[in-house]
Amino acid sequence: MSTEDNKHSFDTQRIHAGYHSQEHNNSVHVPIYQTAAFDLLSTERAGRLMRFEELGYTYSRMANPTLSVLEKRVAALDGATGSIALASGMAAVSYALLNAGEGGRIIAAAQIYGGTYDAYKRLYPTLGMQIDLLKNVNDLDEIRSLIKNDTKALFIESISNPVNAIADIQAIADLVHEYGIPLIVDNSIATPYLLNPFNYGADIVVYSATKALSGHGSVIGGLILESDKFNWAEGRHPQFTQKVHAYGGRSALETFPDYPFVARIRSFYLALLGATLSPFDAYLILQGIETLSERVKKQNDSALQIATYLSKHPKVAWVSHPALPGSKYKALTDKYLPKGAGGIFSFELKGKEEDMNTFIESLKLFSYHPNIGDTRSLVINAARITHHELTEEERIAIDIPLGTIRLSIGLEDVNDLIADLEQAMR
Template sequence: MTTSRSDIKNSANWGFETKQVHIGQENPDLATGARAVPIYASTSFVFEDCRHAADRFALRDEGNIYGRLTNPTGEVLERRMAALEGGAAALAVSSGAAAVSYAIQALAKAGEHIVASRNIYGGTYHLLAHTLPLTAGITATFVDPEEEGAFEGAIQENTKAVFTETLGNPHSNVADLETLSKIAHSHQIPLVVDSTFATPYLVRPIEYGADIVVHSATKFIGGHGTALGGVLVDGGRFDWKASGKYPWISEANPSYHGITFTEAAPEAPFAAYVRAVLLRDTGATLSPFHAFLLLQGLETLSLRVERHVENAQKIVEYLSGHPKVEAVHHPSLKGEPTHTLYKKYFPKGGGSIFTFEIKGGEREARAFIDNLPIFSLLANVADVKSLVIHPATTTHSQCTEEELAEQGIRPNTIRLSIGIEKAEDLIAALEEGFRQ
């Protein structure tokens, strides 16, 4: 199954068709602001006749062919996410993990290399450290982002991207996006930023030089823990031809009629390549039902994030003065190593997912968590509900002791994701956990 010319361009001229229903240019509000976005629960799209079908497959006619590649409901989500991030185009996929995987696989091939921050989500760390080396021959070097010259020193001749997170996991360390973009571009490679924890409401990495932004839309974008989803945003500024390191994007691609993506989709060739080749061939498609739920989340993104940030600051202050707390890791605190970067990149505040170390060890951490009311113990973050987890035995449990130490995760480390409940209630709940 292939895509049509408009599937590749992700342009404003979609003209989606399903039976007698038409959306697109006839109703542009669906992509820019209307609330009543329908769910197009359709696997495929009707052709008028055989010639129409042939024209679609031959790229002579714009429009949809098959739901694995495009869907009208998902396209609205993509347009809105691109607009929020200030990007040229976006691609919605089935999960944040899929978005990260596609971003890396679109940039690096067997025998090539990625430089990444070591303070990243455990799943992404394992993808780069173990899965991709084994299955695709792509290797990675992990660096301490707070060590001067670490990124520059790790770049090799075969390095194809620099990868970081706006706010690291689980401590919410702040990445120096502007500096990293300059380092990456000096080697003619893109900067890829996972901005899940920041959201475009707080920081827009493309404005600081990032080329590709990825999100687990499961988190703040959806906000309610009801739907999985991921998004890649193509900044549209990286010069793929001048780089010369990505011929599958800037030269004729044999897997799709010899198309050259920089010519077919000059505004967003990266997103076009991922959709037309990787999504086509591996199918991590976002359900239109989940696209609809994520769109509902976008309606209240700024309102929710404001409350998340406000509550988190109150909890950080409370924990910082608690006698049973050994340390709090949040970039708003003056003693934290990325506090200066926090003031630069987060004028509205940020970091509602962070860690603290309870006095004692793993036993005390578990007892605190097991007796903590209001907070839900589950493997998610950035929900409207407050969440808690013990990283060393859950989200980062596949790490070795050395890897855990490098990422600053100790047996007494507890990760909190602060929700939008009343801050006074959350503080009372934490106090109960300490008492128990």
């Protein structure tokens, strides 16, 4: 991120940050660099590139100019010192946790996206990393009790999917920093428009760019961002101070002092596992980011209006939206999310599962598919789809009963959406 980007407001950065047309043949739009590799020009320059003595492009699995603009733009929005774009949100979560947790343990919030929860159980233990589940993300005593000598990081969602638990990021960050542990925050639902976790002490921020960041349901992607506040040289993370031949005998921290976390992901996990975002997908995400503020603001406003309507409906058992007056997360929402709590929330109908299925199939405007943050409004029965990997006991423990219906509110007219919900409940 350039110092020039720092001078501008959020809405200017989302359109301009990280791109100068003069560096790209005066193209107004970011070009799609659809190439596998780049000319090394000379053997001397090639050697410098391989030793990371010069930064440049060699092979698109590692870096690509279109992706670089995306990385710089999102870094500017959150004030990050470094970022890396990846092929999916799950790749971003996995690479972030693996990079931090090598040879140790991760404390991880239980109220989380179902695919991430499944990775807790089935993926990370096979790779030598243990997960200690945090039942209540805001229980500082529980967090303290889970910290061990080999604890490497704490991972949470700023707004949990699908029950909208709001994390007290500042209090959590202050606690784990006492023990030399970094805080990793998945900020996919909030997006940089609603919340900047770095402002409250987060060390690493993860995004599924598939969701509201791109905003049109047309692309899969993810990003990892870092600040330069955490001291990776302390004893819990020797992987950042270890001398590596690929870095010319230097460590990741010595080679990339401002962004060792994402640089190590790029040169190790991305290089060897290869979850590379395509240039075309990076271009689509950039297009979506240009309208981020307008989209998220409308989705946020409509979601609260619809949640309020449902909370008063006689056929609705409960509504989980953190900005509603009765929510246990209302105070945290006011603190961290003054612009609003996003366009995602959950509720349950009174009755049986068959009644829920009939309701879903009766909707006309809400599309029934497993995504969020789209321009279209979406509905899903979370227990059967997004969290089907969890046992009934696991679901109940994180407040996802069988009847949980998740709505992702789009850009349609809010009165049309309410009318559609009303007719489906008749």
